[in-house]
Amino acid sequence: MPATMILGAQWGDEGKGKIVDLLAARMDAVARFQGGANAGHSVVVDGRTVVLHQLPSGVLHPHCRNLIGPGCVTDPAALLREIDDLRPVVGDLGPTRLLVSANVHLVTPLHRWFDVMQGEAIGTTGRGIGPCYTDKVARAGLRLGDLLGSDPGPRLQEHQERFEALARAFRLPPPPAPERWQPAFREAVAALRPVAGDVAGAIREVDQRGGHLLLEGAQGTMLDLDHGTYPYVTSSSTTVGGALSGIGCWVELDRRIGVAKAYATRVGNGPFPTELTDALGEEQRRRGREYGATTGRPRRCGWLDLPLLRQACLVNGFNRLVLTKLDVLTGLPTVRVATATDADGRPIYTDLPGWTDPLAGLTRRDQLPAACRAFLAFVEERLELPLAAVSVGPDRQETIVEETLWH
Ligand code: IMP
Numbered sequence: 001m002p003a004t005m006i007l008g009a010q011w012g013d014e015g016k017g018k019i020v021d022l023l024a025a026r027m028d029a030v031a032r033f034q035g036g037a038n039a040g041h042s043v044v045v046d047g048r049t050v051v052l053h054q055l056p057s058g059v060l061h062p063h064c065r066n067l068i069g070p071g072c073v074t075d076p077a078a079l080l081r082e083i084d085d086l087r088p089v090v091g092d093l094g095p096t097r098l099l100v101s102a103n104v105h106l107v108t109p110l111h112r113w114f115d116v117m118q119g120e121a122i123g124t125t126g127r128g129i130g131p132c133y134t135d136k137v138a139r140a141g142l143r144l145g146d147l148l149g150s151d152p153g154p155r156l157q158e159h160q161e162r163f164e165a166l167a168r169a170f171r172l173p174p175p176p177a178p179e180r181w182q183p184a185f186r187e188a189v190a191a192l193r194p195v196a197g198d199v200a201g202a203i204r205e206v207d208q209r210g211g212h213l214l215l216e217g218a219q220g221t222m223l224d225l226d227h228g229t230y231p232y233v234t235s236s237s238t239t240v241g242g243a244l245s246g247i248g249c250w251v252e253l254d255r256r257i258g259v260a261k262a263y264a265t266r267v268g269n270g271p272f273p274t275e276l277t278d279a280l281g282e283e284q285r286r287r288g289r290e291y292g293a294t295t296g297r298p299r300r301c302g303w304l305d306l307p308l309l310r311q312a313c314l315v316n317g318f319n320r321l322v323l324t325k326l327d328v329l330t331g332l333p334t335v336r337v338a339t340a341t342d343a344d345g346r347p348i349y350t351d352l353p354g355w356t357d358p359l360a361g362l363t364r365r366d367q368l369p370a371a372c373r374a375f376l377a378f379v380e381e382r383l384e385l386p387l388a389a390v391s392v393g394p395d396r397q398e399t400i401v402e403e404t405l406w407h
Contacts, residue, residue: 001207003251005243006322008220009258009312011229011266012238013292013299015324015391016259017041020057020216022389022399026406028211030058031067031199032218033246034236036107036132037078038125039218040293044394050089051293054079056216059090059097065206066093067199070103071236071246073132074144075112076188093195100192101199101248102145107132109181110163117172122232123268125294133235135162144196147189156182200249213251215243221258221312222266232270240316257388257405258318260309262326262375265299267292273347274302274338288328305338305347306382313383320404321383323376324391327359327398335375339382352378359392365400 004023008014021043024030032054041052045060054074058064068074079100083093111128124130135141140162142155156178163175206213217238222228224238236242244250263284266272276284281301284290290299312318329335332354338347355369362368365376365387380387388405392398 001203001213001251002254003213003215004255004257005215005217005240005253006257006259007217007239007243007316007318009260009309009316009318009321010220010264010305011222011272012218012220013265013267013290014220014259014261016217017043017052017057018391018394018396018399019257019259019322019324019389020214021060021396022401023214023405024058024061024064026212027058027064027214028209029065029067029203029206030056030214030216031069031203031247032056032072032216033069034071034238034242035218035234036073036129037075037127038129038234038294041218042293044396045089047395048089049394050086053082053294055082055086055093055098058214059086059093062091062097064097065202066098067202067247068098068100068104069199069247070101071242071248072101072104073107073129073136073236074100074104075107075128076192077184078107080188080191095194095197098195099197099199099202100144100195102143102148102196103248104144105132105136105141106144106147106189108142108159108185110159110175111135113175114163114166118170121269123270125292127294130235144189144192148193148196152186152189156185199247203247203249203251215247215251215253217243221315222308224315227315229270232268255320256316256318257320257322258309258312258316258385259322259324260304260312262323262329263288263304264302264308265290267295267297267299272300272302273308273341273345274305275300276302284328288325303336303338303347303349304379306379307338307341307347309383313385318385320388321380321385322389322391322405323379323387326372326376326390327392329354329375330359331356337378350378360398362392363397363400365390365402368400
């Protein structure tokens with residue numbers, strides 16, 4: 001089946017949410033394939049900002065089926081809260097609109113507790129993602145289907161004992177007692193029964209109807225467990241391999257869209273070669289409103305890094321590029337772009353002329369200031385990728401869309 005994949009090309013927060021939302025309007029199904037409540041996709045709908053964490057962005061389109069693939073980890077109570085919070089905007093998300101793979105691993109309050117206790121060195125989001133994937137790999141995880149299929153009591157008891165042992169081994173205070181979390185957790189798991197099922201089967205149905213599927217990545221390429229800036233990464237496969245294993249079936253990935261900001265940001269710790277630690281970095285943070293959608297943490301800011309994007313293209317086979325937040329660069333006398341790396345791994349920059357005219361309201365590339373067009377052409381040429389869309393403001397309408405986004 002023909003499918004479109006959209007992934008972050010940097011360290012997440014590239015502004016994928018808005019582009020995914022645009023694409024979702026023409027899709028029959030949207031699937032998430034990795035990650036969980038650590039993600040935060042902001043979409044501005046009619047002037048109101050909606051932040052999606054675990055739900056695919058297709059929930060904003062009533063005709064779309066939304067799939068949470070087996071490569072994801074699901075926090076049941078947080079997912080139910082997200083569904084409730086969104087009800088006034090998107091209506092009811094019953095089984096015709098939402099399907100959660102029975103094979104997703106569940107994030108428990110003990111995973112979150114351990115993440116908060118241990119995640120500081122990496123700067124994790126504290127959503128329990130790493131501990132949950134750790135349990136999955138250790139073959140000690142809790143899968144949604146397993147807990148729905150039999151009395152969850154014994155498995156939850158084993159889980160409790162596992163974390164009590166971990167607490168002792170790491171000399172931590174004891175984890176939350178079972179009576180403090182298990183009743184609410186069991187209730188939340190049971191509430192997901194109507195939407196639990198087989199995601200690969202649902203994709204086959206979409207295919208049989210001649211429908212289109214969108215694979216929606218979370219985080220970004222440089223946070224991939226295997227291909228990112230290890231160990232400063234998330235615990236899932238955020239790249240193309242993760243997309244296929246995380247939905248659980250083969251699809252033909254015709255359109256492979258990489259999304260990058262016109263500059264670069266990172267939350268959490270780890271290498272960031274083009275980081276600006278001076279007043280200009282602070283100014284970029286202020287102008288780009290660079291604060292985490294999930295945790296509210298200030299994001300580190302810096303220049304666009306083309307060697308890093310080339311690496312992301314290599315990993316994912318991108319055949320289209322989307323550049324976001326171009327408007328944030330407006331007013332800078334010079335726009336810097338890292339174009340190579342020296343022998344010590346430090347970036348080598350090319351300086352391009354900046355532009356001053358505001359970009360808001362522009363809908364075609366030929367309306368952009370000449371220096372802005374030259375910047376876009378430079379990026380396209382260096383990456384050997386066509387630009388499928390350029391975002392010039394937060395609203396749905398503030399996007400220059402090229403035909404290549406759709407064909
Ligand atoms: P975790 O995913 O919470 O385990 O965090 C691991 C690393 O990934 C930390 O540096 C986080 O800040 C980062 N991270 C996780 N999710 C996101 C996201 O959605 N956007 C940007 N960074 C993220």
